[in-house]
Amino acid sequence: MLEIERKFLVKSDAFKNEAFSQSEIKQGYLNSNPSRAVRIRIHNDKGYLTIKGKSDESGTTRFEWEKEIDLTEANALLKLCEPGAISKTRYEVKAGEHTYEVDEFYDDNQGLWLAEIELKDANEAFIKPDWLGDEVTGDVRYYNSQLSKNPFTKW
Numbered sequence: 628m629l630e631i632e633r634k635f636l637v638k639s640d641a642f643k644n645e646a647f648s649q650s651e652i653k654q655g656y657l658n659s660n661p662s663r664a665v666r667i668r669i670h671n672d673k674g675y676l677t678i679k680g681k682s683d684e685s686g687t688t689r690f691e692w693e694k695e696i697d698l699t700e701a702n703a704l705l706k707l708c709e710p711g712a713i714s715k716t717r718y719e720v721k722a723g724e725h726t727y728e729v730d731e732f733y734d735d736n737q738g739l740w741l742a743e744i745e746l747k748d749a750n751e752a753f754i755k756p757d758w759l760g761d762e763v764t765g766d767v768r769y770y771n772s773q774l775s776k777n778p779f780t781k782w
Contacts, residue, residue: 630679630691631749634769636760637740642729645756646718652730655708659772666772667704670717674701679772686765687749711735711775723754735778741769 654668662681668674673695680690696704705712714733719726725744732739741763744753763769768777 628690628692629688631688631746632743633687633746633753633762633764634766635742635744635755635762635764637729637742637758638760639758640740641758642718642720642727642742642756645720646729647721648717648719650717652715652717653705653712654771655705655712656772656775657704657708659709659776661767661770661772664770664772667701667708669698669701669705672698674698674704676701676704682765684765685749687746709775711778713771713775720756722756725753727756727759732774732779735780736774737780739774739779 650671652668652670654666656664656666658665664679666677666679668677674697675693676696677691677693682689713736715730715736718729718731720729725746727742727744729740729742732741742759746753767773768782
């Protein structure tokens with residue numbers, strides 16, 4: 628139940644031409660504390676409850692538990708979430724052996740594009756496409772739980 632990922636800014640929309648999948652996501656936080664965030668997500672037509680623990684010092688590794696829940700329940704739980712729901716389109720882009728999840732944010736986070744890559748090991752090598760920008764792994768400002776409270780457009 629460990630998530631190992633690295634996160635990057637995206638410097639152009641060239642990734643859209645390489646995407647093999649696109650989906651809509653809306654999510655909110657019942658608890659947005661970085662030490663134990665509890666998220667409700669609707670991803671297309673499925674609901675999820677996710678609990679994430681505190682990241683390690685590098686920001687690459689943390690506990691993650693996720694369970695699919697009934698869509699009706701997910702919609703009801705979203706109404707209980709803290710203010711600041713996140714809306715985004717997620718694109719999946721293959722790069723070598725890995726898949727990047729690239730999120731295009733809306734509303735108060737309009738203009739922000741973030742790419743995440745999940746790894747088997749924190750030191751695993753991976754391809755960095757030309758559209759990939761600066762790494763922001765471990766920068767809590769870019770955690771979705773924090774973007775819900777302190778949106779990108781207000782920095």
